[in-house]
Amino acid sequence: MEQQNAGGETRAGDVLQRMRQDIVNCVLKPGEKLRFESLRERYEVSFSTLREALSRLAAENLVVAEGQRGFVVAPVSIADLNDLTDVRVLVEREALAKAIRKGDDLWEGNILSAFHRMERLQQRIGREYYLSDEWSVVHGEFHYSLVAACGSPVLLEMRAKLFERAHRYRRMSSQFRTKWREKDVEHKMIVDAVMDRNIETALSLIERHIRETSENVIEHAGHLFPELTTETRRPTKKPATVAAE
Amino acid sequence: MEQQNAGGETRAGDVLQRMRQDIVNCVLKPGEKLRFESLRERYEVSFSTLREALSRLAAENLVVAEGQRGFVVAPVSIADLNDLTDVRVLVEREALAKAIRKGDDLWEGNILSAFHRMERLQQRIGREYYLSDEWSVVHGEFHYSLVAACGSPVLLEMRAKLFERAHRYRRMSSQFRTKWREKDVEHKMIVDAVMDRNIETALSLIERHIRETSENVIEHAGHLFPELTTETRRPTKKPATVAAE
DNA sequence: GTGCAACATATTTTCGAAATTATAGCGTTT
DNA sequence: AAACGCTATAATTTCGAAAATATGTTGCAC
Numbered sequence: 001m002e003q004q005n006a007g008g009e010t011r012a013g014d015v016l017q018r019m020r021q022d023i024v025n026c027v028l029k030p031g032e033k034l035r036f037e038s039l040r041e042r043y044e045v046s047f048s049t050l051r052e053a054l055s056r057l058a059a060e061n062l063v064v065a066e067g068q069r070g071f072v073v074a075p076v077s078i079a080d081l082n083d084l085t086d087v088r089v090l091v092e093r094e095a096l097a098k099a100i101r102k103g104d105d106l107w108e109g110n111i112l113s114a115f116h117r118m119e120r121l122q123q124r125i126g127r128e129y130y131l132s133d134e135w136s137v138v139h140g141e142f143h144y145s146l147v148a149a150c151g152s153p154v155l156l157e158m159r160a161k162l163f164e165r166a167h168r169y170r171r172m173s174s175q176f177r178t179k180w181r182e183k184d185v186e187h188k189m190i191v192d193a194v195m196d197r198n199i200e201t202a203l204s205l206i207e208r209h210i211r212e213t214s215e216n217v218i219e220h221a222g223h224l225f226p227e228l229t230t231e232t233r234r235p236t237k238k239p240a241t242v243a244a245e
Numbered sequence: 246m247e248q249q250n251a252g253g254e255t256r257a258g259d260v261l262q263r264m265r266q267d268i269v270n271c272v273l274k275p276g277e278k279l280r281f282e283s284l285r286e287r288y289e290v291s292f293s294t295l296r297e298a299l300s301r302l303a304a305e306n307l308v309v310a311e312g313q314r315g316f317v318v319a320p321v322s323i324a325d326l327n328d329l330t331d332v333r334v335l336v337e338r339e340a341l342a343k344a345i346r347k348g349d350d351l352w353e354g355n356i357l358s359a360f361h362r363m364e365r366l367q368q369r370i371g372r373e374y375y376l377s378d379e380w381s382v383v384h385g386e387f388h389y390s391l392v393a394a395c396g397s398p399v400l401l402e403m404r405a406k407l408f409e410r411a412h413r414y415r416r417m418s419s420q421f422r423t424k425w426r427e428k429d430v431e432h433k434m435i436v437d438a439v440m441d442r443n444i445e446t447a448l449s450l451i452e453r454h455i456r457e458t459s460e461n462v463i464e465h466a467g468h469l470f471p472e473l474t475t476e477t478r479r480p481t482k483k484p485a486t487v488a489a490e
Numbered sequence: 491g492t493g494c495a496a497c498a499t500a501t502t503t504t505c506g507a508a509a510t511t512a513t514a515g516c517g518t519t520t
Numbered sequence: 521a522a523a524c525g526c527t528a529t530a531a532t533t534t535c536g537a538a539a540a541t542a543t544g545t546t547g548c549a550c
Contacts, residue, residue: 010313011534012300036502046535048293051503052300055257059304061402068255068541070502080399087399094335154325154332157306158403256504281532291505296533313511315532 015043016053023062023073024168025133030076031226034063060161062168078218078225081169085214088162092210093203095147095155100199103149108195114142115191122184130180136167142187146194146206170213173221183213260288261298268307268318269413270378275321276471279308305406307413323463323470326414330459333407337455338448340392340400345444348394353440359387360436367429375425381412387432391439391451415458418466428458 009017022028039050054071057063063071099107118138122129129135140163147159186209193202267273284295299316302308308316344352363383367374374380385408392404431454438447 010310010532012296013310037500047503048296048505048536049534051257051293052297055297055301056304059301065255065258068502069543083397083399087397087403090335090339152328152332154328154407158332162399255502292533293506293535294504313532314513 011045012049012052015045015049016056018043019053019057020060020062020164023057024164024171025136026168026171028073030073030168030172032073034071034073036070061165076169076172076225078222081166081214081217084162084166084169085210088159088166089207089210091155091159091162092147092206095150095152095159096194096202096206097199098150098152098155099147100194100197100202102151107145107149110148111142111145111191111194114138114145115187118142118187119184130174130177136171140167146190166214169217169221172224173217176220177216183209186212256290257294257297260290260294261301263288264298264302265305265307265409268302269409269416270381271413271416273318275318275413275417277318279316279318281315306410321414321417321470323467326411326459326462329407329411329414330455333404333411334452334455336400336404336407337392337451340395340397340404341439341447341451342444343395343397343400344392345439345442345447347396352390352394355393356387356390356436356439359383359390360432363387363432364429375419375422381416385412391435411459414462414466417469418462421465422461428454431457 019028028034034054036047036050040047043050045053054063054065058065058071062074064074065071121132121134121138125132125135143163144160147156150156186205190202190205190209193205264273273279279299281292281295285292288295299308299310303310303316307319309319310316366377366379366383370377370380388408389405392401395401431450435447435450435454438450
């Protein structure tokens, strides 16, 4: 074999990451059928390796596995976004509260560092900074830095998965949105509240931040969602007589 | 191929389920190395299929994938159990509150049905009913029925995964425990509070139920946990100089 | 024309061999 | 002895062909 994976990662893990990026960035579009032949070409791996990556993505709810009929990029819907938003509020609030209680000096420093990098990036790229991949990274790191000290690995991991799923929605709307400066001042306010260790204020701010972002997505990209479209999926053999389980 | 999977499931999905059961029931013990050759023999599938199942279990935190050194059953620890318990309280409370607000008659009926089956099973098996596999199923269905009407698929799915992880701990201690009648009256009290739509009481009861179960696990099985044992894992090449990510 | 069976094609899923990587054993040197 | 390099062995990871399944098409009866 000529080229092998660079880091200590496994090849399937590599593909997993690349595919995750492609999904949350909507290169692979919601609802799109994922045919093995084209994926094999795109990522240059074999069937089994692809299958492994797809399985893990299915466990993360970024793709759905349909019986023996292959895989599909997880569809989007307003209902799903609203649900996701509510759960995210629950989890982020809890994580942030714990972090403020337990965070130390290093935690504070990392927040300021991430915030600084976020501001610098805006200045450097200007105007449409939020369309760049670099922005996604540094913005994600900022929000992570806020809750990093919460001391709960289980909570942090759930949060990370929810954040990724929500990022896909943000990305869908980013090309249509205009009023981004507001988000910037919100970020600043959150940092201030956190530094003051003002839990009540910080939680309210982060909740509003999440909910308003979600509302913005619906406002600007809601028209892309296949909400009321008549059932497009082929009916399954058995009419889904699933009991309460 | 002679025998194929029974239902509409895929073969890898089959193995996934069987393996999940074996892990939460501690047939595959915490920390145990999962060698492909023996697994292949046990589950009668090929390497790639196994790999797919293992990958999904890794995404569920029931096994951990170690670079290119294979898979290991996720280890247990008191810290992990406590963490898990806290997050479970957060999630179950939220789900139960929503269910009580939104639940309809069918939901109430399903709760009574599940509770009834749970009681009958005790009467039928008697004494050490809680050691049977059937108990695990009906007990799980009861707790699910309480929150089934919460209306949030995202929350329900998170809850399901946390429940499974916690079940592994319960199972570890079940052989040592004695005072089970207390749990039975707790279940009854929860049902009553839920039927009265008394949110405050129901949330307090479910929280206490979860926390006390967790404490019982630590009391009776804590001695099995490799908490203070000196690092048994072989040191990785790089001394893990991971930054804040 | 509609429904339906039988065949042909396309796609997914599984398998075990082959390549890659880690681990253990052994001799040599300091 | 401990540390290092080397080889041999054992394990995992990847691959693409082959089996199983789903999908599409044609022909025939009604």
